[in-house]
Amino acid sequence: MWTLSESIADCIASSMRLMRKWQGAARAIGAIVMLGCLTGSQAQAATASLVKDINPTGNTQSFIQNFGTIGHNFSHTEFTLVGDTFYFVANDGVHGNELWKSDGTEAGTALVLDIDTGSSGFVSDITALGTKVYFIADDGIHGRELWQSNGTAAGTTMVSDVNVGPTGSTPASLTAVGDSIFWSANNGVNGVELWETDGTTTVMLADNPTGHSFPTDLIEFAGKLFYARHDGFGAANELWVSDGTEAGTGFVRGLPAASGEDGFLTLKTMRNVVGGFLYFVVKVNSSNDSLWRTGGTTATTVKVGNINSPGNIVSIGGNLIFTGKSTFTPQRLWRIVSGTNLSVEPVDDGNPAGGPIATDRLVKADNRVFFAGSSNVGSIRGLYETDGTSAGTRLVKVFPNGSALASPVAKLTAFQDKVIFVIADAEHGSELWISDGTSDGSVELANINTQPELFFGVDGSSNPDWLTVIGDTVYLSADDGISGKELWKINVNETPPNTEDRDFCVPIKTQNGAVALICL
Numbered sequence: 475m476w477t478l479s480e481s482i483a484d485c486i487a488s489s490m491r492l493m494r495k496w497q498g499a500a501r502a503i504g505a506i507v508m509l510g511c512l513t514g515s516q517a518q519a520a521t522a523s524l525v526k527d528i529n530p531t532g533n534t535q536s537f538i539q540n541f542g543t544i545g546h547n548f549s550h551t552e553f554t555l556v557g558d559t560f561y562f563v564a565n566d567g568v569h570g571n572e573l574w575k576s577d578g579t580e581a582g583t584a585l586v587l588d589i590d591t592g593s594s595g596f597v598s599d600i601t602a603l604g605t606k607v608y609f610i611a612d613d614g615i616h617g618r619e620l621w622q623s624n625g626t627a628a629g630t631t632m633v634s635d636v637n638v639g640p641t642g643s644t645p646a647s648l649t650a651v652g653d654s655i656f657w658s659a660n661n662g663v664n665g666v667e668l669w670e671t672d673g674t675t676t677v678m679l680a681d682n683p684t685g686h687s688f689p690t691d692l693i694e695f696a697g698k699l700f701y702a703r704h705d706g707f708g709a710a711n712e713l714w715v716s717d718g719t720e721a722g723t724g725f726v727r728g729l730p731a732a733s734g735e736d737g738f739l740t741l742k743t744m745r746n747v748v749g750g751f752l753y754f755v756v757k758v759n760s761s762n763d764s765l766w767r768t769g770g771t772t773a774t775t776v777k778v779g780n781i782n783s784p785g786n787i788v789s790i791g792g793n794l795i796f797t798g799k800s801t802f803t804p805q806r807l808w809r810i811v812s813g814t815n816l817s818v819e820p821v822d823d824g825n826p827a828g829g830p831i832a833t834d835r836l837v838k839a840d841n842r843v844f845f846a847g848s849s850n851v852g853s854i855r856g857l858y859e860t861d862g863t864s865a866g867t868r869l870v871k872v873f874p875n876g877s878a879l880a881s882p883v884a885k886l887t888a889f890q891d892k893v894i895f896v897i898a899d900a901e902h903g904s905e906l907w908i909s910d911g912t913s914d915g916s917v918e919l920a921n922i923n924t925q926p927e928l929f930f931g932v933d934g935s936s937n938p939d940w941l942t943v944i945g946d947t948v949y950l951s952a953d954d955g956i957s958g959k960e961l962w963k964i965n966v967n968e969t970p971p972n973t974e975d976r977d978f979c980v981p982i983k984t985q986n987g988a989v990a991l992i993c994l
Contacts (some may be wrong), residue, residue: 516978519868522920524954525576525961526583530566537941553942553949554600554607560942560949561586561607563597570594573609577626578947578963580641582840586623587630590614597621601648601655606673608633608655610645615643620657622673632689636669636674637662645669651699654718660691668701670718679716680723689714689748695752700726708975713768713775726768727775729756748789748810753796757785765796779818781808786836790862792845795821797845804831807845809862822864842911844870857883857895861913870909871916873897885934887941887948889966894948895936903935906950908966919948920964925955 486515490522512814553560559582567856572595576583589595589611596618600609605624612618616635619642623630636643636659643659644666653672660666661678665686668679679933680687680703688704703714711730716723742940751767751774765784768775780800783805794810835843841861848855849869860867873883885896889908897905902921909916922936934950937959943949946967953959 489842492611493828507674511875520830520919520966522922522952522962522964524957525578525949525963526580527957527960528564528574528583529960530960531567541565552940553943554602555942556602556605556625558944561600561609561623561625562940562961563592563600563603563677571596571612573597573600573607573623573630576949576961577942578949584751585624585877587627589621599646599648600649603650603655603673604653608648608650608673610648612642615640618645619643620645620648620655620659620669620671620676633671633673636676645690647690647701648756649694649699649794651694652697652718656699656701656716656718658692660686661911663904668703668716669721670716677719677720680714681718691754693752693754693916695747698722698770700752700768700770702729715770725797726770728773730764748794749792753778753787753794765798776816777790778810778816779808784808786845788836788838788843790838790841790860793862795843795862795966797836806831807867821862822867835886837886837888837893839893842866842912843884844888844893844895844909846886846895848882855882857893857916868991871900871913885939885941889943889948892945894941896941898935904937905935906938906941906952906964919966922962923955 476810479622483920518720537581541778553562555561559575559577561573561575563571565571566585569585570593572588572590573586574584575586589597589708590613593614595611595613597609597611600607606622606629607625608622610618610620611632613632616632617637617640619635619637620633621631622633636645636693639662641662643661645657645659648655648657654670655673656668656670658666659669662696664678664681667681667687670677670679671844682703686704689701690704691700692701694700697717699716699718701713701714701716709716709953713726713916714724715726751769753765753767756766757763757775763783763785765778765781766776767778781796781889784796784798791876796808797805799805800807808818809821810818831848836843842859843862844857844859844974846856848857856872857870858872859869881938883897887894894906894908896904897907899918902918903923905923906919907917908919922938925932925934934953934955936954937951938950939959940951946965948966950962950964953957954962
């Protein structure tokens with residue numbers, strides 16, 4: 475659907491009236507005149523609609539991504555899906571930052587429970603397990619502890635008061651494995667340790683008798699939990715595994731200690747499973763990371779290649795594709811070749827210019843991987859795609875570069891066999907786009923904020939975030955310049971009106987919200 479200004483709509487309407495009077499070639503000329511009305515307008519793949527103005531107090535956003543009390547700052551970056559319902563944190567201007575749910579309709583978008591009446595529950599880390607979500611919250615009595623919810627007020631309860639009293643246990647790193655939730659918490663006696671619950675029974679696992687274990691980077695692999703454990707500041711850093719029992723929780727292998735670091739961030743960003751191995755990143759020192767993998771045993775936990783700062787890891791065609799630097803090359807694409815060896819080679823080895831520099835995360839959509847990048851020569855910024863080979867790595871579309879409005883492609887998210895992403899252009903500001911892997915098929919998906927920008931003379935930016943795909947619909951937080959940051963949805967594959975009995979039809983949406991289909 476085209477989203478047009480009143481002047482463009484009037485232009486097309488006038489052209490259509492003329493075309494009805496003209497015949498033959500003259501009518502074709504009228505069609506050309508009408509197409510001239512569209513000059514400068516952007517074809518839209520879908521129409522965005524506000525699901526609910528959760529905080530109706532003027533231009534006040536309901537989605538607050540960073541908030542908290544002194545010493546606490548909690549972030550929320552996405553919706554959490556359970557069945558046909560997704561959960562999120564929002565502030566309606568009355569109850570503070572609490573747990574909300576939505577089925578994609580205004581009536582089905584509601585506060586689940588006001589956890590801390592009269593204040594804010596500071597809900598964070600929403601994690602799905604079965605038909606419930608687990609999250610961290612503060613009810614104003616017990617401090618920050620682990621909670622669970624089935625989507626009803628009665629079914630929203632604290633799982634366990636790990637640290638009895640108002641201090642709370644400072645829970646973190648919620649991770650679902652099988653029928654359990656694992657996380658780190660401090661009960662005020664044993665220090666920061668690993669905990670597990672099935673929603674009913676809660677236990678502490680593998681207490682470090684000499685101090686804190688500081689479990690971090692929790693991730694599921696092969697039906698078990700793998701995590702980094704630290705035995706103290708500056709001490710050995712280790713890979714551990716747990717099956718949810720005390721007997722089944724143990725040491726896998728020690729990892730290089732980060733020189734000059736406090737030990738919290740040594741093992742980070744465990745990313746992907748390929749060929750029966752879990753790949754992860756180890757912080758070697760303050761400026762150097764290395765790629766490792768494990769099969770779950772000491773013998774199979776080894777370093778992979780000599781690539782610095784590896785990240786953005788994704789599997790395609792049996793190969794592991796990731797970004798990284800070698801001694802003499804900038805950030806580029808690399809792959810681990812299929813098989814039992816640990817061969818690492820550049821994806822773009824056949825490109826004498828060195829191929830594109832990958833600047834944002836890799837996103838797999840069907841049988842290809844999209845990423846934001848720039849050319850190694852000329853710094854051409856844009857959207858790229860790769861199938862894991864040098865020949866199959868190419869620039870999809872160049873985006874404006876060098877102006878105050880330009881920004882690199884960001885927040886890439888797979889949508890079926892396409893990719894959606896956010897970018898700012900010189901006409902509409904920062905909005906949501908979609909690409910099918912071709913330049914012509916890379917278009918703005920919706921211009922949500924059409925309010926004029928104060929300084930640049932272009933549309934305002936809706937700054938889309940929390941991109942979540944459910945079926946044919948994209949849910950997101952966005953600011954239309956009127957309601958503030960609120961919940962929106964876009965039905966990407968919406969069915970157009972029946973026009974089979976018409977020769978030519980143009981759908982028009984004017985700035986006052988009216989929608990019309992003009993047909994001959």
